[in-house]
Amino acid sequence: MPDCDFGDPLLQVLSELAPYLRRHTRQxxxxxxxxxxxxxxxxxxxxxxALAIDALRSGGAGNGELRRYGLTIALLALSAAVFNLMQRRQMIVASRQIEAELRHDLFSRLTTLDRAFYDRSRTGDLMNLMTSDLATVREVLGPGFNMGSRVTLIAVGALIGMLALQPALGALIAVAVPALIVVAALLRRRVSQRFQEAQAKLSDIAARAQENFAGARLVRGYALEEREQRGFDDLNEEYVQLNLSLARVEAALPAVMGLLMAAAWLAILLIGGRLVIFGAGLSVGEYVAFTSYLALLAGPVVDFGRLLNIYQRGVTSWERLRRLLDARPLVRDSGRTDFSITGVQGDIEFRNVTLSIDGAQLLCGVNLRVPRGSSLGITGRTGSGKSLVAALIARQLDPTGGRVLIDGQDARELPLLVLRENIGFVPQEPFLFSDTLSENIAFGLPEARSLDEERALPMERVRWASGVAALEREVAKFPGQYDTLLGERGVTLSGGQRQRTAIARAVARQPRILILDDALSAVDTRTERRLLANLRELLHERTVLLVSHRVSALQHLDQIVVLDEGRVAEQGTHEELLARGGLYAELQRLQATSGGPGEEAEPV
Structure with missing residues (x-):
């Protein structure tokens, strides 16, 4: 006997959605x-x-009685239409509101998740969850509830009406119900499996499209448009085939339902007709009523297949959404967080810090101290762990061993909000929004947090920050200056201009700790010197960490740490490290002989 508990997963989904449903109890x-x-x-x-037809056949119905029957039927139809409209307005509107609430909570969850989550997630998958899967769950709460409750009550009412008119014939029709349940149970798991596969493939398509849109210049630069098109077409064809497979399974249920209903009509014609002909307990009016009830039952029977598909798709999509809602950042406030801490001074210390990710040890026994208001340069070969040191200070990651201290306290004891509000972090590949230059620079300022379009940005602070970032000369040449609209991810700017815009954004906040993670890699040497001079002059009371491969960017800092294979290989000032003739001196010799980078490209 097949597993017929196809309602259990749906009940589980509804129980998990209960907090949302309770907000709309009245609706x-x-x-x-x-x-x-x-x-x-x-x-x-x-x-x-039935009463009207039998009254006509008996010859005892006058015009007044016929009008009453006609008016009654018209009023019943009008009343049913009015309440059906009310039902749809209440349930569909509620489902749309719940969809908006779920979308809010999903976005809120995504904004709290940390680096580890995004390192293993694809943008296309997340976009598919926020659109396709969410819409599928809404169908359960809106059309699913609306149709499910209506067809169930109509089906029950029709069966009761048939049993009341002719119990034996009604019972014969009623025995088809277990057959429908068996068929539905047989198809349930196949629908779920195929829908999961189709949704996964749709996520692949979304991810492939997103990557191609983001890397459009690279694809064209390598003349690989045809290859990427073939790859996309292959995914598209696989998605079509999966959906065709799903459609074949879903189509089986209505076909079986149709056969069962045809058998029911045949039974009524043969058995019910004989009862009417021989006057064996069924009048002509009752026969017409019986067939009308069967017609009413036909709709729910056919809709049952569609409902099963809606519910099963909804269950599958909710499982995907629930995994996202249940996700928690690895780095977060905990029981050891001291919420009485409201500020940061900028003293940083690493005590025997070790970091392992997926079983690989990336940092080992790192010890260093950066006094408040001083500057530290971090350099080393590619893959030596430079960016990881910066990430640990900003608590994008937590160490697996040792301690990172901020102002003498374990960084894990500081509230995340307080720590990050006092850190200006600029990665090597900065992200810029498709907005004006001024909005991008002012992004982290309190004045920019309002979504009011009439809000006034602190333009003096914006101009000051762009001056520190050595960006003001280029801005003066832009058509709209600070009101210039940047393309998606700042594509209309050169690489160096994007990096300096991100530096201006971090500097504008006047953070206690400024971290530049190889954020000058696309900046020419002359601009780099001017920018670093500005930082030394204006941020002398701030703690500055500069991660760079380039010795020229580090030589004027208070101290420099050289990492090698996750360990501190050398530490000292520029002059001290050159005198030792070690790894730092080797880097300096290599860069001196290879020459510095050229000038930046002009903006597009």
């Missing part, structure tokens, strides 16, 4: 009342029709 209660009234009016109509 769903009104919708349920409207469903009950709709079903009552619809299922009462065949009974009135």
């Amino acid at each position: 769903y209660l009104l919708g349920t009342v409207a469903v009950v009234m709709t079903a009552l009016f619809i299922t009462a109509t065949p009974r009135v029709l």
